[in-house]
Amino acid sequence: MKVGIVGDAKRVVAWEKHLRPHQIVREVELCPHITEVGKVDACLLVDESDQNLDILLQGIQLGLNCFLISRQPTNTQKLEKIYRATKEAGVHVQFSHWPTLAPATQWMMDRMDRPSFLSITREIGYSQFLNTEDEFRHFWIDELGLCMKWIDSGIHHIEAKQIHLEDKQPVAIHIFLRFDNGSTADINIYTGASESKHLRIVSSRQELxxxxxxxxxxxxxxLNSANKLYFDRQTFDPAKSAEKAALMFLKSIQMNQETPYTSYDAYQLSNQIERIEKRLKQFI
Structure with missing residues (x-):
């Protein structure tokens, strides 16, 4: 496959290194602008700017299979346009939703389809927190996207509560979700911890x-034969996340299958973000 990579020179070169180990890639073309991409099988768009969704839409309209590598976008109107354009153009689009694309998550999702219970705790060391509303918002958005993707059911009920100190510093948020299929999920984010911790626990009737x-x-x-809980352990290399995410994108194109995190997933997530933020405003 021939792959184009669009974006800032330093980040583009870094992503080129992630592609080189794969035999599926025969040629890589580096470009500063989406309009300069020639005839390629796939395009990686490395862009954190406010215009990245506009550039992604432009790529889709050019008939390019695109992987947008950025913080998860949340503009509902633009994401709806991208979803509809993706369908019309018949191209593959993947978003870099790292909680879903991470190797450990992919292994867990393959092992457990639609868990009945999902609990996420993320504690951020107060010395590491940048103390911005946008950073805090994306902590819970990332986890919400994972809950929705994994449980894969409509959301029946939402509860959400957020805490700020003196209406300035975001400290904590708790989100509870009940899905149409009966599954539940809760997300707890806390930014005043002495040490950072990030844990996800999922369960079905057979396994934890x-x-x-x-x-x-x-x-x-x-449970073993004596009805005692026992654990196996699997470890994955966090440094391989980007390389494996790129490979999943390319294989989706090659096999003509949905990408691991599609434009529809991104659009549905943005809808639920709006719903939660309306809920949060009720308790200000």
């Missing part, structure tokens, strides 16, 4: 999975 996100270590628990 616990993921230490920073180390990408998963403990899988089941």
């Amino acid at each position: 999975l616990e993921c230490n996100v920073p180390t990408q270590t998963v403990r899988a628990g089941r």
Whole structure:
């Protein structure tokens, strides 16, 4: 496959290194602008700017299969346009929703389809928190996107509560979700911790999975013949996340299958973000 990479020179070169190990890639073309991409099988758009969705839409209209590498966008109107344009153009689009694309998560999702219970705790060391509303917002948005993608059911009920100190510093948020299929999920973010911690726990009737996100270590628990809980352990390399995400995108194109995180996923997430933010405003 021939792959184009569009964006800032330093980041483009870094992503080229992620592509080189794959035999599926025969040629890589580096471009500063989407309009300069020639005839390629796939295009990686590395762009954190406010215009990245406009550039992505332009790429789709040019008939390019695109992987947008950026913080998760949340502009509902633009995401709806992108979703509809993707369908019309018949191209593949992937978003870099890292909670979903991470190797540990992919392994867990393959092992457990639609968990009945999902609990996420993220504690951020107060010395590491940049103390911006936007950074705090994206902490819970990323986890919400994972809950929606994994449980894959309509959301029946939402509860949400957010805490600020003196209406300035965001400290904590708790989100509870009940899905149409009966599954539940809760997200807890806290920015005043002495030490950082990030844990995801999921369960079905047969198995329990616990993921230490920073180390990408998963403990899988089941009952043994004596009805005692025992655990197996799987460890994944966090440094391989980008390389594997690129490979998943290319294989989706090659196999003509949906990407791991599609334009529809991004659009649906933006709708639920609006719903939660309306809920949060009720308690200000």
